Amino acid sequence: MSETHLSPLPRLVPPSGPAGPDQPWWNAQRGSTMPFRRYRRTPAVQVPDRRDWPGRTADRAPLWASVDLRDGNQSLANPMDIQRKTMLFDLLVRMGFKDIEVGYPSASEADFSFLRELITRDRIPDDVTVSVFTPARPELIDRTFEAIEGADRAMVHLCHATACLWREVVFQMTTTDVERMAVTAAEHVLRRADAAGRTRFRFEYSPETFNITEPEYVLGLSNTVAALWDAAPDRPVTLNLPTTVETDHPHVFADQVEWMHRNLERRESIILSVHPHNDRGTAVASAELAVLAGADRIEGTLFGNGERTGNVCLATLALNLFSQGVDPQLDFSDIDGIRRTVEAANQMPVPARHPYAGDLVYTAFSGTHQDAISKGLRAMARRAEEADEPExxxxxxxxxxxxxPKDVGRDYEAVVRVNSQSGRGGIAHVLRGSYGLDLPRALSRELAEHVQRAADRDGTEVNSRRLWEIFSTEYLEPADPYLTLKDYEVSHGPAGTGLRALVTVRGGTELALLGSGADPATAFTRALTAAGIPAELLTLTQHPLTGAERPRATAGPASRTTPRTAAYGQLSATGRTWWGAAIADRPDGAELQAVVSAINRVHA
Structure with missing residues (x-):
């Protein structure tokens, strides 16, 4: 590698250190200069007796808890105003969320005002529980209860960090001090709830940094708070276990959740919740395994917005279940509308490759992918027809x-898109879907070569309109045609098909042709050969083409509603084979024009 290649990135040092211990000979990677020894593995929780979660299967949706309006909002460069919050809250309700954390009213006047507006304008549906977040400080708890005053029902979410690093560095407190803080705050929450009048309160407790807190310590804190709040089956306490900063493999978090699930007191009175963050990029996996390990509820945001790399993505989790035949109990039937609303509220784009929701996630550019998808869709249509049921x-x-894609509001228009990486199957799929053309395999392979050259030359994606232009120029409307069919007459008799045709040859010469054969196209090629334009018809196919086959009106063969016919003919001439294609009002006209198309390509 030359110095010029390295100069734009002077910090990079190609790894050249010793290979790792027991590294096999076929792995040529070398030791790097990355300071990996600064970092220590987080000790895994030991589950000595058994580990049940690997043998379980997700068969139902957990309780989904949206924290878009609180945790998601806190992470925005421009936090939401009341209008954006209201728009997002209404979306969550319409989608079917029943557990929505609406803000952090003790920390933000906007959050406080938004909550007051929800309550005073009676915007909270009867079956939706709103929760409000508060740290473990009496004055902030008081402010929280001021914000929630007058609500029919609400959940107060008490949160504080518990891990050793936070205790020693952030709080400068001992384990006893942290437990005393938790008890004092929980008692204060209870007193304020008892004095609040008609509001029906429930409580949530989050030992923040749960995943790096000593298991026995966090279990003791959780049992103490649940007992103080008198957790009972008819008024369960939500115990939320956050991976505040994701530090380990998803299976380690699953072990931690299962250990808590087994050892919690009053388990039947606890809604066991998880709140995964995505620092290692495995929040979805952590959440899915946590549910197998005993979690009842998942906190996250619709598309994973949150501090650092974000919260767990609830859309991905819910649609993962959906893809396995499990009712997600949320409505994602308009994924693009949901995404646009969230993007407007967050003022952040959802990436084009985001699972299920990104612009390109149902799109194939690769030729092998396109061919497989196209065949799969056609097989689906055949199965539906055989079963006499809608697709x-x-x-x-x-x-x-x-x-x-249609189940989440997309259509098939963008499933296959054509560029220089695309192949025959994708091109045929686009022409079939956009224009109703069902090209023979060999013709679509030949067309793919022309499209490949155009894509390489243009350096851009070939959309359906550009694909039609390439096909039309090559087969339907040549710039300087050698042969033009001016008129024809077909007759059918016992001896076969007779043909009279008038054609013009390049330069203006008119020829009156007579021919006979098994069909008009055969008769036509024989007449052309007799007139000094030799050709032999090898194959000919045709199919009806109607406007109903087109998803939208654009320039092209099916822009009208009267039935038309597409025909594809293969000739042998000048020692090789030539394809032609045509579209006409009548089947015999389309077949004759397909022969003309092939002849024009012979003499191009």
Whole structure:
């Protein structure tokens, strides 16, 4: 590697140190200069008797708890105003969320005012529980209860950090001091709730930094707070276990959750919740395994917004269940509308490759992917027809697409898109979907070569309109045609098909042709050969083409509603084979024009 290649990135040092111990010969990687020895593995929780979660399967949705309006909002460069908060709250309600954390009213006047507006304007549905977040400080708890005053029902969410690093560095407190703080705050919450009048309160407790706190210590704190709040089956306490900073493999968190699940007192009176963050990029996996390990509830945000790399993405979790035949109990039938609303509220884009919601996640550019998807969609249509049922009810089995894009409000228009990486199958799929053309395999392979050259030359994606232009120029409307069919007449008799045709040859010469054969196209090629334009018809196919096959009106063969016919002919001439294609009002006209198209390509 030359010095010029390295100069834009002077910090990079190509790894050249010793290989790792027991590194196999086929792994040529070398030791790097990265300061990895500064970091220590987090000790895994030991579960000595058994580990049950690996043998379980998710068969139902957990209780989804949106923290978009609190944890998500805190992480925004421009926190939401009341209008954006209201827009997002209304979306969450319409989607079916029943547990929504609406803010941190003791820390933000905007959060306080938003909560007051929800309550005074009676905007909270009867079956929705709103929760409000508060640290373990009496004056902040008091402010929180001022914000929630007059609500029919609410959950107060008490949170404080418990891990050793936070105790020693942030709080400068002992384990006893932290427990005393937790007890004092929990008692204060209870007193304020008892004095609050008609509001029906529930409580949530989050030992923040749970995943790096000593298990026995956090278990003791959780049992103490649940007992203080008199957790009971008819008024359960939500115990929320956050991976405040994700530090380990998802299976380690699952072990921690299962250990708590087994050892908690009053387990039947506890809603066991998890709040995974995504620092290692495995929040979704951590949440899914935590549910298998005993969690009842998941806190997260719709598309994973949150501090650092974000909270767990509830859309991904819910649609993962959906893709396995489990009701997510949330409505994602308009994924693009949901995404646009969240983007407007957060003023942040959802990436194009975000699972299920990104612009490109149902799109294939690769030729092999396109071919498989196209065949899968056609097989789906055949199965639906054989079962005499709508495709929307047919079991979904399409390569590369874990769910039907239509189930989340997308159409098939963008499932296959063409660029220089695309192949025959993708091109054929786009022409079929956009224009109703069902090209023979060999013709679509030939067309793919022309499209590849155009894509390489243009350096851009070939959309359906550009694809139509390439196809039309090559097969339907040549710039300088050698042969033009001016008129024809077909007759059918016992001996076969007779043809009279008038054609013009390049330069203006007119030829009157007579021919016969098994069909008009055969008769036409024989007449052309007799007139000195030799060709042999090898194959000819045709199919009806109607406006109903087009999803939208654009320039192209099916922009009208009267039935038309597409035909594709393969000729042998000048020692090789040539394809032609045509679209006409009548089937015999389309077949004759397909022969003309091939002849024009012979003499191009």
């Amino acid at each position: 929307s009810r047919t079991a979904w089995q399409v390569p590369y697409l874990p769910i039907d």
